[in-house]
Amino acid sequence: MPECAAIASHAICDAQNGHRVMICIALGNLTYDECLHAVNTLDFAEIRLDMLALTHEQVATVFAANSNLIATCRPGKYDDDERQRLLLNAIASGAAYVDIEMDAADAFKQAVIQAARARGTKIIISYHDFEKTPLREELEYVVRWCSEFNPDIIKIACMAHSPRDNARLLGLLDSDTPMLVVGMGERGKISRVVSPLLGSFCTFASYTSDKATAPGQLFKDDIQALIERMQQL
Numbered sequence: 001m002p003e004c005a006a007i008a009s010h011a012i013c014d015a016q017n018g019h020r021v022m023i024c025i026a027l028g029n030l031t032y033d034e035c036l037h038a039v040n041t042l043d044f045a046e047i048r049l050d051m052l053a054l055t056h057e058q059v060a061t062v063f064a065a066n067s068n069l070i071a072t073c074r075p076g077k078y079d080d081d082e083r084q085r086l087l088l089n090a091i092a093s094g095a096a097y098v099d100i101e102m103d104a105a106d107a108f109k110q111a112v113i114q115a116a117r118a119r120g121t122k123i124i125i126s127y128h129d130f131e132k133t134p135l136r137e138e139l140e141y142v143v144r145w146c147s148e149f150n151p152d153i154i155k156i157a158c159m160a161h162s163p164r165d166n167a168r169l170l171g172l173l174d175s176d177t178p179m180l181v182v183g184m185g186e187r188g189k190i191s192r193v194v195s196p197l198l199g200s201f202c203t204f205a206s207y208t209s210d211k212a213t214a215p216g217q218l219f220k221d222d223i224q225a226l227i228e229r230m231q232q233l
């Protein structure tokens with residue numbers, strides 16, 4: 001029996017090599033009721049505040065309902081002031097992790113990092129490239145830049161177009177710093193399956209098959225079955 005068979009609808013299982021394999025369910029494009037139901041039934045989820053249209057009161061209720069949530073609010077929908085308010089609200093309401101974009105404005109980063117440290121919320125500093133996977137030197141430079149914020153986890157999510165792109169991303173896991181790598185797009189799917197088995201802090205999956213929050217994101221039951229199958233090797 002695979003070691004994580006028992007988790008069924010849960011999202012966490014033990015890898016053969018001893019570290020935990022975590023599947024984080026990215027929640028976006030849901031109603032408030034759907035979101036609340038999801039956090040009450042999942043072990044580990046990301047709340048995409050920029051994709052959910054929650055009121056501040058609803059944000060507080062969602063984060064109070066589950067002590068293992070990542071708060072994320074990508075730029076685009078809200079200006080930085082509102083993004084900051086939403087993330088500070090999530091932190092004050094018990095967010096376990098907060099995702100802060102490496103290239104966000106300094107004042108924004110400082111305010112969110114300070115609040116997270118004060119509250120014991122773990123900090124994920126993230127880098128995204130929705131076009132390509134940069135060359136190794138550039139990725140290493142990005143990782144060093146992210147390290148300067150002294151995060152708990154460094155997240156690197158890049159569009160993968162080839163096996164080498166996946167290999168380069170997965171190579172970042174050969175690190176003493178906790179890393180989270182994601183290969184986006186059709187060609188990046190393989191990295192989503194193997195990265196948590198190779199030490200990535202987690203992999204992301206969709207809540208339903210039609211609600212992916214990023215290209216190439218697999219449905220949670222499908223990726224869980226694939227990971228369990230690989231654990232039987």
Ligand SMILES: O=C1C[C@@](O)(C(=O)O)C[C@@H](O)[C@@H]1O
Pocket residue numbers: 026046048072099126157182183184204205213214215217
């Ligand atoms: O950064 C990431 C990774 C992700 O973009 C993905 O490709 O699965 C999904 C996002 O919700 C999350 O914040």
